[in-house]
Amino acid sequence: MVGEMALSELPADLSEHARVMQRVHEAVLTGSRPPVRPRGVVERSWSRMLDLGLDVSGSPRAMVPLPDLELRRRRSGLEPVIGELRQLLSRAAETSPFLVVVTDADGVILWRDGASRVRAYADALGFAEGARWTEATVGTNAVGTALVEAAPVQLLAAEHFESAQHPWYCCAAPVHSPVTGELAGVVDISGPALTLHPAIGALVETSVRLAESGLWRVHEQRLERLRRTAEPVLGGVGEPLLVVDDDGWVAVRSGIAAGPRVAVPREGLPLAVAGLGLCTPERLGEGWLLRPRRERGPMQAELDLSGDPVVRVHGGDGSWSAGLTRRQAQVLALIARAGPAGVDAAVLGRGLFGDDGHAVTARAEVSRLRRVVGDLVAPAPYRLADGVSLTVTGEA
Known part of the structure; x- marks a missing residue:
C-alpha cells in the first residue's frame, strides 16, 4: 500500500509515481483491481467522488460573479494579511512554474498569482478567481480535499479525479482564524506535475503560519x-x-x-x-x-427536551432562554452529567459519536454551544461554570 504523504514528503521518482497512479486511476474507475491501493487520503476522496457520481471528464465550473467575489474577499477575514502573504508567494511564483491560490472557507478562489504560462493552463481548467474549487464541483483536488479532510493535502498527477487535472500537482493547507478558531480559507500552490519540489510543501506551511500570525497581530491591535x-x-x-x-x-x-x-x-x-x-x-x-446586574447569586438552568431543545436560565434579577440544536442540547447534557470535574474533548467526543478520533469535532461543538449559552459552560475541562446548576427535563 502506498503510504501517506505529508506536504514535506515526495516519492523518490515522480515519473514512476505518476505512471503507477494513472494505472490505479483507470483500474478504480473501471472496477478492476488496481496494481496498488492509492494513498488513504486519495482513496477516501475517490470514494466520495464515485458516490457523488462525478464524471472524470469534468463539468462546467461554478463561477462567483465579481461583486460577490469582492464581498467574499472582505468577509473571509483574510484581507488584512493578504498583502503580506501575496508578497511572500508572488516573488517565488513570478520566477517558478507554479500558481499561488488563496480561497475562502467555501473553496472559492479569492486571489491568484503566478507565471503567465501557468495561469493560461489554469484558465483552461477553470482554476481562476471566482471559481468554486470544492470536491463536489471539480473532484479530488488539494483545495477541496483539504477542506473535507480539515488537514494539509498534497496530490500528484492521476491522484486527481478529473483527467484534465492529471498533468498537475497541488499542495494545499487550511488557514484558521486564531481569534475564532474557525476556518478562514486555504492556501494552495499548484503547477506542472513533474516540477513538484520538496520546498513547495514547506512554502505552503510557511504561508499558513504567516497568515495566522498576521491575523493574530491584527486582533491584538484591535x-x-x-x-x-x-x-x-x-x-x-x-x-x-x-x-x-x-x-x-x-x-x-x-x-x-x-x-x-x-x-x-x-x-x-x-x-x-x-x-x-x-x-x-x-x-x-x-x-x-x-458588568453584573444589580444582584448576583447562583444561576439555575433548565434544559427542556420536550420539544425543540430550549435552555432557560434564572439568576440574579433576570432570566433568559435560548433555543438549541439537538447536537448542542446533547453536548450540554453530557457536560452537565460530568459534574464538577468536567470532561475533556476526547471523552466528550466518545460520548457524542461512540468512538475515538472526534476530539477536534467535540471542541468545535462546544464552541458553537458557548456562542448560545455563554459562560454557563466553562472550558478546560468542559463543565458547568461555578454557581450554575442544570436540570434536564422532557427526556424521552
Whole structure:
C-alpha cells in the first residue's frame, strides 16, 4: 500500500509515481483491481467522488460573479494579511512554474498569482478567481480535499479525479482564524506535475503560519484600540467588569479573575459570565462592556427536551432562554452529567459519536454551544461554570 504523504514528503521518482497512479486511476474507475491501493487520503476522496457520481471528464465550473467575489474577499477575514502573504508567494511564483491560490472557507478562489504560462493552463481548467474549487464541483483536488479532510493535502498527477487535472500537482493547507478558531480559507500552490519540489510543501506551511500570525497581530491591535476607547469611560468605576471585543476576547478586566475569552456578546441578550453572573452587554466602541446586574447569586438552568431543545436560565434579577440544536442540547447534557470535574474533548467526543478520533469535532461543538449559552459552560475541562446548576427535563 502506498503510504501517506505529508506536504514535506515526495516519492523518490515522480515519473514512476505518476505512471503507477494513472494505472490505479483507470483500474478504480473501471472496477478492476488496481496494481496498488492509492494513498488513504486519495482513496477516501475517490470514494466520495464515485458516490457523488462525478464524471472524470469534468463539468462546467461554478463561477462567483465579481461583486460577490469582492464581498467574499472582505468577509473571509483574510484581507488584512493578504498583502503580506501575496508578497511572500508572488516573488517565488513570478520566477517558478507554479500558481499561488488563496480561497475562502467555501473553496472559492479569492486571489491568484503566478507565471503567465501557468495561469493560461489554469484558465483552461477553470482554476481562476471566482471559481468554486470544492470536491463536489471539480473532484479530488488539494483545495477541496483539504477542506473535507480539515488537514494539509498534497496530490500528484492521476491522484486527481478529473483527467484534465492529471498533468498537475497541488499542495494545499487550511488557514484558521486564531481569534475564532474557525476556518478562514486555504492556501494552495499548484503547477506542472513533474516540477513538484520538496520546498513547495514547506512554502505552503510557511504561508499558513504567516497568515495566522498576521491575523493574530491584527486582533491584538484591535484589542489595544478598545483599551484606549475604554479608558475615559471606566475611570472611577469600582464594580467588577470586563471589556471584550466582538469575539469575546477580553481587553480589560477589573475586579474579576477572568480568562482570556468569554462567550460572544449579542445585542440585548443577557450573557452568563463566570464570576459576574448575568450581564447585559453594552456596546463600547469596537467591543462591549460587561458588568453584573444589580444582584448576583447562583444561576439555575433548565434544559427542556420536550420539544425543540430550549435552555432557560434564572439568576440574579433576570432570566433568559435560548433555543438549541439537538447536537448542542446533547453536548450540554453530557457536560452537565460530568459534574464538577468536567470532561475533556476526547471523552466528550466518545460520548457524542461512540468512538475515538472526534476530539477536534467535540471542541468545535462546544464552541458553537458557548456562542448560545455563554459562560454557563466553562472550558478546560468542559463543565458547568461555578454557581450554575442544570436540570434536564422532557427526556424521552
